[in-house]
Amino acid sequence: MPETEKIRAELERLVPGASWPRTYPEGKVPEGYFGTLPGRVLDAVASLEDHAREASWGKTNPYTVPAGYFDRLPGIIAKKVTPAHPVMMLPRQRRLSRWSSWAAAAVITVLIALSGLLWFSRPPSHSTGPSFDQQIASLSSEAIEQYLNTSTSALNTDELLNTLNDDNLDDASSRQLSGQDLEKFLSEEIPDSLY
Amino acid sequence: MENDAILLQQFHQPETREAAFTAIMHKYQERLYWHIRRMVVNHEDADDLLQNVFIKVWNHLDDFKENAQLYTWLYRIATNECLTFLEQQKKRAAVSLSDVATGLEDKLKADTQYDPQKLEWKLQQAILQLPEKQRLVFNLRYYDEMPYEEMSQVLGTSEGALKASYHHAAKKIEAYIKANV
Numbered sequence: 001m002p003e004t005e006k007i008r009a010e011l012e013r014l015v016p017g018a019s020w021p022r023t024y025p026e027g028k029v030p031e032g033y034f035g036t037l038p039g040r041v042l043d044a045v046a047s048l049e050d051h052a053r054e055a056s057w058g059k060t061n062p063y064t065v066p067a068g069y070f071d072r073l074p075g076i077i078a079k080k081v082t083p084a085h086p087v088m089m090l091p092r093q094r095r096l097s098r099w100s101s102w103a104a105a106a107v108i109t110v111l112i113a114l115s116g117l118l119w120f121s122r123p124p125s126h127s128t129g130p131s132f133d134q135q136i137a138s139l140s141s142e143a144i145e146q147y148l149n150t151s152t153s154a155l156n157t158d159e160l161l162n163t164l165n166d167d168n169l170d171d172a173s174s175r176q177l178s179g180q181d182l183e184k185f186l187s188e189e190i191p192d193s194l195y
Numbered sequence: 196m197e198n199d200a201i202l203l204q205q206f207h208q209p210e211t212r213e214a215a216f217t218a219i220m221h222k223y224q225e226r227l228y229w230h231i232r233r234m235v236v237n238h239e240d241a242d243d244l245l246q247n248v249f250i251k252v253w254n255h256l257d258d259f260k261e262n263a264q265l266y267t268w269l270y271r272i273a274t275n276e277c278l279t280f281l282e283q284q285k286k287r288a289a290v291s292l293s294d295v296a297t298g299l300e301d302k303l304k305a306d307t308q309y310d311p312q313k314l315e316w317k318l319q320q321a322i323l324q325l326p327e328k329q330r331l332v333f334n335l336r337y338y339d340e341m342p343y344e345e346m347s348q349v350l351g352t353s354e355g356a357l358k359a360s361y362h363h364a365a366k367k368i369e370a371y372i373k374a375n376v
Contacts, residue, residue, distance in 0.1 A: 037228075
């Protein structure tokens, strides 16, 4: 069955009795429109191609480079990218493992946190007077000399303590002296030779 | 009328390229024009779009796969041009708060031959009420008498969907004409 008959039968099934016109209403097309259209399209195509040609501005480069520039360039670049001293690569075993790095980072973080905690939890300074440096500056040289001649410094005490033999201390602490032994020891006459 | 395959061979030869293209235009211009005109209503718009279609054909005919039909390929390009144009119109209408369907109806009524008493104009008004895709399907089937298989190549839609679309379109047109007798 030709397509026209198929379409007619199909429409009759869909809309029984439909007698719709099959032609488009005679909308005006300017006289000679279809006769001139191909020529106008070809003109338009030619015009577009001319525009495309005009738009290509050429690629001649007006700039120049010093003679031999491109021959030397790879060598110059190679020198710049090659390090002056060869880089020593540590063997893999000697590099810190990832876990070691993380552990070190964690320790440092904890130390920083503790330092901060101690710093902020220390008792506040009540000093409102002149600073330590100012006080030192206000002292006369005579006063300082006198102080150094008469005072016993904490440093000297520490030095004395350091001279004690640890073994002696252990012996003393390990000796189990009874109260009577101590009394006897204290009541004994101390020989003059010891003075 | 020369065979499409021969025209394509001639188009690929530089010395016969322009003559072959002119022959293709002569062969298909009226069908494509009316296909576009039914979609955009106005002659000036149809003329612009048809010229764009042929310019695109000139630029891309070398890439055309010859296992497809030239005729469906041309319709496909024309249809895409129409849909793109109508989409642009919609965007403009959205900005100006007008309605594209109303705009097309206005263009229809502005035609010097317009006669609301004549059934052919009433049918055009009914068709303009349809959604774009249904309008396309109805026009291709009813006016261009295109088989569903070819229509499927033009619109990239299954034959079943096209049949359903044509069915809906015919029913809506019937209802519109009955209501406006």
